[in-house]
Amino acid sequence: MLTTPEKQISRADVGAEVADLNQMKWELSQLPAIDICDQMVQMTFEGRAIAFRLLRKDVATDVFEYFPSEIQEELISSLQAADVRHLVESMRPDDRAELFDELPARIVKRLLQQLSPAERQATATILGYAEGTAGRIMTTEYVQLRDGMTVGEALEKIRRSDEDKETIYYAYVIDDQRQLVRVVSLRQLLFTIPTTRIHDIASTRVIKAYTEMRQEEVAQIMKRYDLIAVPVVDRENRLVGIVTIDDMVDVLEEEATEDIQKLAGVSGGDEAALCSPKTTLRKRLPWLLGNIGLYLGAASAIAPFQHVISLVPVLAVVMPILSNASGNVGIQALSVTVRGLGVGEVTQSDTLKILRKELLAGLGTAVTLGAALALLSLVWAMPSERWVAIVAGLVMVINVFVAASLGTLLPMGLKRLKLDPALISGPLLTTTLDAVGFLTFLSLISLALKILG
Numbered sequence: 098m099l100t101t102p103e104k105q106i107s108r109a110d111v112g113a114e115v116a117d118l119n120q121m122k123w124e125l126s127q128l129p130a131i132d133i134c135d136q137m138v139q140m141t142f143e144g145r146a147i148a149f150r151l152l153r154k155d156v157a158t159d160v161f162e163y164f165p166s167e168i169q170e171e172l173i174s175s176l177q178a179a180d181v182r183h184l185v186e187s188m189r190p191d192d193r194a195e196l197f198d199e200l201p202a203r204i205v206k207r208l209l210q211q212l213s214p215a216e217r218q219a220t221a222t223i224l225g226y227a228e229g230t231a232g233r234i235m236t237t238e239y240v241q242l243r244d245g246m247t248v249g250e251a252l253e254k255i256r257r258s259d260e261d262k263e264t265i266y267y268a269y270v271i272d273d274q275r276q277l278v279r280v281v282s283l284r285q286l287l288f289t290i291p292t293t294r295i296h297d298i299a300s301t302r303v304i305k306a307y308t309e310m311r312q313e314e315v316a317q318i319m320k321r322y323d324l325i326a327v328p329v330v331d332r333e334n335r336l337v338g339i340v341t342i343d344d345m346v347d348v349l350e351e352e353a354t355e356d357i358q359k360l361a362g363v364s365g366g367d368e369a370a371l372c373s374p375k376t377t378l379r380k381r382l383p384w385l386l387g388n389i390g391l392y393l394g395a396a397s398a399i400a401p402f403q404h405v406i407s408l409v410p411v412l413a414v415v416m417p418i419l420s421n422a423s424g425n426v427g428i429q430a431l432s433v434t435v436r437g438l439g440v441g442e443v444t445q446s447d448t449l450k451i452l453r454k455e456l457l458a459g460l461g462t463a464v465t466l467g468a469a470l471a472l473l474s475l476v477w478a479m480p481s482e483r484w485v486a487i488v489a490g491l492v493m494v495i496n497v498f499v500a501a502s503l504g505t506l507l508p509m510g511l512k513r514l515k516l517d518p519a520l521i522s523g524p525l526l527t528t529t530l531d532a533v534g535f536l537t538f539l540s541l542i543s544l545a546l547k548i549l550g
Contacts, residue, residue, distance in 0.1 A: 118147075118151060121148060121151060122151040122152075125148065125151060125152060126152075126153070126156070130156060130159035130160045130162075130163060131163050133152070133156070133160045134160050134163035134164055137149065137160070137164075138164070138165070138168065142171065142175075145168070145171075145172070146172065146175045146176075149161075149172060149176075150176075150180075154183060154184075154187070155187070157184065158184060158187040158188060161184055161188070162188060162189070162192045165369075166196070166199035166200075169196055169199070169200075170199065170200055170204075173185075173200070173204065173208075178211075181208070181211075182208075182211045182212075185208050185211070185212065186211075186212055186213060186216055189236055189238060189263060190216070190219040190220055190222075190223055190236050190237045190238065191223060191234060191235060191236040191237075191344065193216075193220050194220055194223040194224050194233070197209075197220065197224060198224075198228070209221070219237040222237060222337065222338075223235065223237070223338075226308055226309070227309070229311060229312050230308065230309055230310060230311060230312060231306040231307065231308055231309070231310045231311075231312060231314075231315045231329045231340055232308035232309065232329065232337070232338070233312075234312055234315075234340055234344050234348065235308075235329045235337070235338030235339060235340050235344075236263050236338055236339060236340075236341065236344075237337070237338045238261070238262045238263045239262055239263070239264070239269060239326075239328070239336075239338065239339040240255055240259045240262050240264075240265050240267070240268040240269065241268070241269050241270075241271055241336065242254065242268050242269070242270050242271075242281070242295055243270070243271065243295075244270050244271070244272055244278060244279065244295065244296055245294070245295075245296070246294070246295045247291060247292055247293060247294055247295065248286055248289045248290065248291050248292070248293045248294075248295065248298070249291030249292065251268065251281075251286055251295055252286055252287075252291070255268070255283075255286075263339070263341055264325065264326050264339070264341055265283055266282060266283050266325055266326065267280055267281070267282055267283070267325075267326050267328075267339075268280070268281050268282075268283070268286070269303075269328050269336055269339070270295055270296075270299050271335075271336055274333075274335070275335045275336060276330075276333070276334045276335055276336070277303055277305060277328055277330050277334055277335070277336040278301070278303075279295070279296070279299035279300060279301055279303065280299060280300055280303045280328070281295060281298060281299035281300070285298050285299075303328065304318060304322050304324065304327060305327060305328045305329070305330050306318060306327050306328070306329050306330075306340060307329070307330060307331070307332070308329055308330070308331050308332075308337060312348045312352075313348070313352060313439065313441075314441075315327060315340055315345070315348075316345050316348055316349055316352075317440070317441035319340070319342065319345050320440075320441075321441075324342070325341065325342045326339045326340065326341045326342065327339065327340050351367075352439060353439075354367065355367060356435055356436070356439055359517070360428075360431065360432060360435065360523050361523060361524075363380050363381055363384065364379075364380045364381070364383050364384055365380060368380045368381075384524065388524045388525075388528060391524070391525060391528040391529075392528050392531070394528065394529075394532045395528055395531040395532040395535055397532075398532050398535045398536040398539070399535050399539065402539040402542075402543065405539055405542055405543050405546065406539075408546065409482055409485060409542060409546075410482075411474065411477050411478040411479070411482050411485055412485070412538075412539075412542065414477050415470065415473070415474050415477070415485065415489050416535060416538065418470055418473065419470065419489065419492060419493055419496065419534050419535075419538060420527075420530075420531045420534060420535070422466050422470070422493065422496075422497075423493070423496035423497055423499070423500045423530045423531075423534055424500070424523075424526070424527035424530050424531065426459070426462060426466075426496075426497050426500040426501060426504070427500035427501070427503055427504045427526045427527060427530050428504070428523045428526065428527065429504065430455050430500065430501045430503075430504025430505050431503075431504035431505075431507070431508060431523065431526055432504075433504075434451060434504060434505050434508045434509065434518070435508050435518045437451070438508060438509075438512055438518050439518075445509060445512055445513050448505070448506070448509045451505050451509070452502065452505045452506065455501040455502070455504070455505050456498065456501055456502070458501070459497050459498055459500075459501035462497050462501075463493065463494040463497035463498060464494065466493050466494075466497055467489075467490040467491065467493040467494040467497070468490060470486075470489045470490055470493045471486040471487065471489055471490030471493075472486070474486035474489045474490075484545065484549070485542065488538065488541045488542055488545060489538070491541070492534060492537050492538040492541065495534075495537060496530060496533065496534040496537070499530065499533055499534075500526075500530050503526060503529065503530070504526065507526070
């Protein structure tokens, strides 16, 4: 049984999991919600359903919010209607909206009808915004104050009615039209004389996000100004919610995962490591088949030169090295550029600076790789074919410059078109470079054969 978060609840069978329910209940109660989630994920379906019922209602809600969407749906189907209603009602609006995104529409409709009017409205508000925007990831639970309050009145209001808010570190001051006018920290409130008016201590320099702002931009704002929460306003500057740092951590992880997987050619960029083989096949196979289609271009570039390759056999050894080296250069440039755009390190106005840096670095890379390929060509070629080394080295230099340029300009171009830079995947770039490199290499070899022949 459990005594620490590291120990695992037995998975032998359901009987072992529920042999001592009182002991299990006590041991689960000693763990943080995230550790309870980790333990329950390892259980069987029946064991998880039983263990979940042993949790206190407030703990059960916290644990439920940590579960993967498939387990959340599984538990909803196994619980009684009253338990589901209490569980969903107790969730924070942003977490509830995220859950509803994953559930079938018929279940979402039923659960919405069971919510109280206030919670239904809060959830509907969040779901009304487009995915990936500040409005979709915000919570409607925040501390708001009136401009005319005193510090004492504000603290009393927070103690009386804001205990369940997601964060109380910042309080947002609104006017009679609900427009956001000021922000004040809990630190300021605690260390200010109670009779002082909020108006006199709250800052008018409010850093805020807008409901339609992309979540990546919100993350950059919070990172730049070291905020643990940022208010979200609509087009009329009315306060509608806040985005908290825990949501931003999830967003950054999601965006990083998406970019990494898209660069590798995984469709959607959201494949989980422990997903089903069917999901893996669905995510990867389309790109792999598409890559074969793309590589037909590179193969078509080689096809007319089969006679040339038969005359100079060393080409079959040199060409894979040319392809691999230039492809790696392109992926390196692509990865650095996409990452810089993703975290806000660079903007479209920095395109020429980045290109200049990549080309200058590419000069050293091109000379080194070109010399290496020329040397290898000399080693492998027969005496009568050693002139190939000069052509191979020259093409390597050309391809490295092309790779560095494409790895920089393609994601910048997509960003300018307001598309995701990660759409330029590694396989797509390397296939393009192969076609360019092989066509250039074999064309120069053909020209050299005619001159020497």
